[in-house]
Amino acid sequence: MFTFLMHRVLVMVPTLLVISVITFLIIRLPPGDYLSNQIEELKSQGEQAAVEKAEFLRKQYALDEPILTQYGIWMGFLPHQGRYSGILQGDFGWSFEFNRPVNEVVGDRLMLTVVLNFAAILFTYLVAFPIGVYSATRQYSIGDYGFTFLGYLGLATPNFLLALVMLFFFNLWFGLSIGGLMDPTYEGQPWSWGKSMSVLSHMIIPTIIIGTSGTAAMIRRLRANLLDELQKQYVVTGRAKGLPPTRLLIKYPIRMALNPFVADIGNLLPSIVSGSAIVSVVLSLPTVGPLLLQSLQSLDQYLAGSILFFLSILTVIGMFISDLLLAALDPRIRLAGGATR
């Protein structure tokens, strides 16, 4: 297992490097940059002082350098005479739109995004696992049909629509506004017990909204997988030998059926962050999703690049964790085509 861990860690390094190159190229793909557009606009308005400041920033952030040099400086591989040092040095650059360092703009949003999405993943697993097992072990029962119906409903309902519906009904029935991730009094304040509790209480609805479709999909997959597993020879033999049903179920079929659960960790993290962007806009959640959207629209390259790179790191880490868990759960050799011998 340790050898596997080391092989896998070594794969992560070039992956992250390639991702950083692709991220940088993507954010540099549109012609021009935020400052060039700004300079043109200011020139047309005849604002010389602002033009000079924009040109100063262009030099400061190496936007006048060749693209390869810009990449090297962005990552922190190459030294730069300006005050910008690079990602490896913990400097994510300057947000031209917000006129503040990216670290400050992203600030708490990054942590809130991680916490919210972790809660959504936890919700997905905690709800999907027992329902999936119940549905598979009691196939074609009323409960199974009921959960199947709810599952399809969850799959077919877009998250942002669910958010709008919940916003409306919570306001109508309880007179509550479920927008935001904390009471307005705590916004911009340092972290305290009160602020943490406020975030936790505000997280419940967004967690349910963001986690619903993932939960529905997971229930369907776990049910199908467990049904396959329950029909295998070793389960039949176990039953014939008189093993207690619960022990027989927990010992191997559930363990084998957990594969899609585990394999999905890598995909869940980034898909939840990017997929929840519209929900965040609808519910006014201070997460990085809406910020990414805004920065991509305005060509705010360092802000967009940092968020994209952060999402990529999440994906790579998620894949790493899921591969480790899969190797621990199911270390079987497979024939070409994916069948297990």
Added chain:
Amino acid sequence: MTATYRYPGQALLGDYARAAFGLAITVAPLLFMDVASVMVWVFGGLSLLFLTFAGRTALRHSTTIELDAGGVAARGPLGASLRWDEVDRVKLRYFSTRKDREKGWMQLAIHGRSRTIRIDSTLDGFREVVEASARSTRERGLAFDPPTLANFKALGVLAADTL
């Protein structure tokens, strides 16, 4: 008669290269760049892992596995020996870093008397050790877990009807 097996140097070259490459890319930023404190921890932790990996590869390089009718022994630093009647569990695992699960490797873990002998499939007599441990475990009526059974079947160890 005792058979002696070792890890061929060529088979371990890949792991030595991985350890060296991993050490180079994690230590170089610490030595030549002014990195953020978080990155110092990340690179520092990773370089320690690669150092351990290099040590483990060297350990395997200097280990020989002795197999006879009485048991199995790993001779070398941190070596151990087990008689077949002391073995209480045998596990055969398959690992691959590729998505199609091709080009992987196996690891045999023989447990008993609170000690474990781990043998990688790069050992020149890996199949013989797997066969001997599977045979002795089966003769003593001990059960294999499903992944181990599947891997024995894949290797063609033991007749299919006995699994």
